[in-house]
Amino acid sequence: MTTARAALIGGALLALGGCAAQAKVITSITNNNDQIKFLYVQGNAQGIIKCGVAADGALSKCRDMAVVLEE
Numbered sequence: 001m002t003t004a005r006a007a008l009i010g011g012a013l014l015a016l017g018g019c020a021a022q023a024k025v026i027t028s029i030t031n032n033n034d035q036i037k038f039l040y041v042q043g044n045a046q047g048i049i050k051c052g053v054a055a056d057g058a059l060s061k062c063r064d065m066a067v068v069l070e071e
Helices: 003-016
Strands: 025-032 033-044 046-054 059-066
Touching: none
Parallel strands: none
Antiparallel strands: 025 033, 033 046, 046 059
16 A cells, blocks of 8 residues: 555545544554554544455445553
8 A cells, every 4th residue: 555545545534533523643554455454643542443445445344443552
């Protein structure tokens, strides 16, 4: 996956959050075959969004994953 495509996907995910909540800042992206995961920071919270990736690069079935990150 190219850096430009990853940035475009990250921007799309930020737009999905709307204006009411703090922005989700993508800090890391990993992908493997037909899935992609975004590690994000939103205020003091952290989380992971997991999506399916179609052959044309379209994302589907995006969902937050339950995770606890420790320093």
